[in-house]
Amino acid sequence: MVYKRKSFQTLRGMKDILPKDWLYYDYILSNTKKIFAFYGFQRIETPILEKAELFTKGIGKKTDIVNKEMYILRTKENKELLALRPEGTASVVRAYIEKGMFNLPQPVKFYYFGPFFRHEKPQAGRFRQFYQLGAEIIGEGSPATDVEMIIVSQVFLESLGFKQKNICLSLNSIGCSECRPVYIKELKKYYRKYIKQICDNCRRRIKENPLRVLDCKNEKCLFIKNGAPISLDYLCSECNSHFKDILELLDYLDVSYILDKTLVRGLDYYTRTVFEFFLGNEIKRIALAGGGRYDKLVKSLGGTYKPAVGVAFGVERLMDELVKKGKTLVLPKPKIFLVQIGDAAKKQSFKLLEQFRKENIFLGENLGKESLRAQLTAANNLEVDYVLILGQEEVLNGMIILKDMDSGLQELIPLEKIINEVKKRFKKQKSKSK
Numbered sequence: 001m002v003y004k005r006k007s008f009q010t011l012r013g014m015k016d017i018l019p020k021d022w023l024y025y026d027y028i029l030s031n032t033k034k035i036f037a038f039y040g041f042q043r044i045e046t047p048i049l050e051k052a053e054l055f056t057k058g059i060g061k062k063t064d065i066v067n068k069e070m071y072i073l074r075t076k077e078n079k080e081l082l083a084l085r086p087e088g089t090a091s092v093v094r095a096y097i098e099k100g101m102f103n104l105p106q107p108v109k110f111y112y113f114g115p116f117f118r119h120e121k122p123q124a125g126r127f128r129q130f131y132q133l134g135a136e137i138i139g140e141g142s143p144a145t146d147v148e149m150i151i152v153s154q155v156f157l158e159s160l161g162f163k164q165k166n167i168c169l170s171l172n173s174i175g176c177s178e179c180r181p182v183y184i185k186e187l188k189k190y191y192r193k194y195i196k197q198i199c200d201n202c203r204r205r206i207k208e209n210p211l212r213v214l215d216c217k218n219e220k221c222l223f224i225k226n227g228a229p230i231s232l233d234y235l236c237s238e239c240n241s242h243f244k245d246i247l248e249l250l251d252y253l254d255v256s257y258i259l260d261k262t263l264v265r266g267l268d269y270y271t272r273t274v275f276e277f278f279l280g281n282e283i284k285r286i287a288l289a290g291g292g293r294y295d296k297l298v299k300s301l302g303g304t305y306k307p308a309v310g311v312a313f314g315v316e317r318l319m320d321e322l323v324k325k326g327k328t329l330v331l332p333k334p335k336i337f338l339v340q341i342g343d344a345a346k347k348q349s350f351k352l353l354e355q356f357r358k359e360n361i362f363l364g365e366n367l368g369k370e371s372l373r374a375q376l377t378a379a380n381n382l383e384v385d386y387v388l389i390l391g392q393e394e395v396l397n398g399m400i401i402l403k404d405m406d407s408g409l410q411e412l413i414p415l416e417k418i419i420n421e422v423k424k425r426f427k428k429q430k431s432k433s434k
């Protein structure tokens, strides 16, 4: 019989998050917690699997995310259609309605951080399982809420190390259910004149998801796009004053922004304000975050009317840009290593390790190894400053050897004093390095 050895690989567009990568996720998450908590946001995590209908209804059937990119599966029992969540807002809104959070003092503010799934064409820096962090303010329609969302996003980006002068904010308003249909009619009318010139994508979009033609990056569509009617010209008076208030407040707060007349965002649920934070310039944008208002979503998912606004950040994108900027995070390494020789020493080592842990001193070890040489090699690889050596004789006498790796000097120290001795040396080292 011939055995064929089989090895497995991650699926296309999927990746392992290795320990050195996880440092960056952790860094981003800890900043999220710090900044968003200050503004009154609380963490929520929704399940990865939801009814597919939640997204078709919430995000829109004709959007690329739902139409082309959603992972759908069918349960064995009742053939129910489920989806791996492609984005966060619809699920958070589902939870808000399901758990009756409209009864809480409004607005309710959430943030989330977790994996999402889209079956996209794999390309550099894009994954089919990716992390997103997002925030939602549900139950408040005031322009001040939009501004708060923008400010907290900006502060968060700065907390990660992005410079304010490098982050651009672009803004637009796409109106409400009153004024948007009028605009879309005009947009369609305009594009119909160019139906032979525009790309296939635009031709499909103008029928199915007309606003998205404004997203087209195809060169032959550009000049057509540039001449297209803009939503700001069609806003009803409420939408207009809502947007004006936002701009005034941002001006007052010295937040600079670009009015981006073709910014529409890909999801159906947005109303009024849409915004994006990006690096680079208007021509070569690297989007860090996108968000906007979604006043109709709660109602369309079965709740009562609750205006809301949200934002989402692509975590891998943030990581890539942080690394490009020179942000380096390294795995923590012990500065001291415990070497044990013989059975009694091995047993004693387990106890010693616990004592060091309780004192918050990171002690390296390789308790599975027997030989002195193997353990010293491990210590050398870690480039530790000190090595503790515990042998048969030391255990018997209640002593331990402390070796200074710099000078090579060895000292015999009573076991019960070793923690204090190590602390003393670390302290000395610290004051010397200052």
Ligand SMILES: [Zn+2]
Binding pocket: 175, 176, 177, 178, 179, 180, 235, 236, 237, 238, 239, 240
């Ligand atoms: Zn309107």
Ligand SMILES: [Zn+2]
Binding pocket: 198, 199, 200, 201, 202, 203, 216, 217, 218, 221
């Ligand atoms: Zn196009």
